[in-house]
Amino acid sequence: MSTLLESIAKVRKEVCELHAELTRYELVVWTAGNVSGRIPGHDLMVIKPSGVSYDNLTPELMVVTDLYGTPVRGINTGSAGTVDWGNPDLSPSSDTAAHAYVYRHMPEVGGVVHTHSTYATAWAARGEEIPCVLTMMGDEFGGPIPVGPFALIGDDSIGQGIVETLKNSNSPAVLMQNHGPFTIGKSARDAVKAAVMCEEVARTVHISRQLGEPLPIDQAKIESLYDRYQNVYGR
Numbered sequence: 001m002s003t004l005l006e007s008i009a010k011v012r013k014e015v016c017e018l019h020a021e022l023t024r025y026e027l028v029v030w031t032a033g034n035v036s037g038r039i040p041g042h043d044l045m046v047i048k049p050s051g052v053s054y055d056n057l058t059p060e061l062m063v064v065t066d067l068y069g070t071p072v073r074g075i076n077t078g079s080a081g082t083v084d085w086g087n088p089d090l091s092p093s094s095d096t097a098a099h100a101y102v103y104r105h106m107p108e109v110g111g112v113v114h115t116h117s118t119y120a121t122a123w124a125a126r127g128e129e130i131p132c133v134l135t136m137m138g139d140e141f142g143g144p145i146p147v148g149p150f151a152l153i154g155d156d157s158i159g160q161g162i163v164e165t166l167k168n169s170n171s172p173a174v175l176m177q178n179h180g181p182f183t184i185g186k187s188a189r190d191a192v193k194a195a196v197m198c199e200e201v202a203r204t205v206h207i208s209r210q211l212g213e214p215l216p217i218d219q220a221k222i223e224s225l226y227d228r229y230q231n232v233y234g235r
Contacts, residue, residue, distance in 0.1 A: 011037045011046045012059040027117040034093040037188035038110045043067045049090035067104045069096040101159025111188030113195045116180040119202035124175035133214035138225030140197045142170025150177040173198040
């Protein structure tokens with residue numbers, strides 16, 4: 001059980017620290033955004049508490065939940081008794097159900113991020129995908145950044161939309177209509193990187209369209225860019 005406690009402590013620390021990247025890259029305002037991370041090998045996740053200022057976040061304030069979004073304080077190991085890693089007396093993020101649904105249905109995902117970053121959310125407000133007109137997009141997203149369906153906060157409807165939209169897409173980002181971007185990754189850090197890159201290309205493509213119609217990239221070239229970046233570059 002010490003290994004589990006160590007894993008939880010590690011993910012809590014990482015998830016806490018990654019929230020600073022959201023403010024560093026100006027992806028969030030006030031407390032409107034969150035990062036979560038899966039506990040490897042267990043049906044558990046760690047997510048930001050609801051309504052707590054980023055400046056006040058500590059690893060101990062990160063909430064551990066099961067993959068249905070219910071906070072969990074520990075587990076009963078039988079003869080060894082209950083292993084208690086503690087949970088703050090705080091509610092998990094209002095987006096917890098969406099994150100949990102993604103983890104249940106996409107076992108390869110180790111991190112989920114949600115922001116309301118300005119340019120990506122502007123595309124979401126129009127219900128318009130971001131076309132793949134930059135080599136950076138070919139590298140990172142393997143095509144356009146798709147739009148997911150409108151869904152209300154409160155249950156796992158948003159999570160369903162994320163999974164349904166991304167399951168047949170190379171993109172680690174989805175623009176939930178009238179809401180904002182959600183990103184996924186093999187780790188929480190990968191999901192944060194996807195959120196940063198999503199906002200960057202949303203801004204750049206928007207500016208390009210003010211000057212005229214961006215030039216599309218041939219699909220075969222997009223596939224070549226994606227394969228090289230994902231499987232060769234930096235390996």
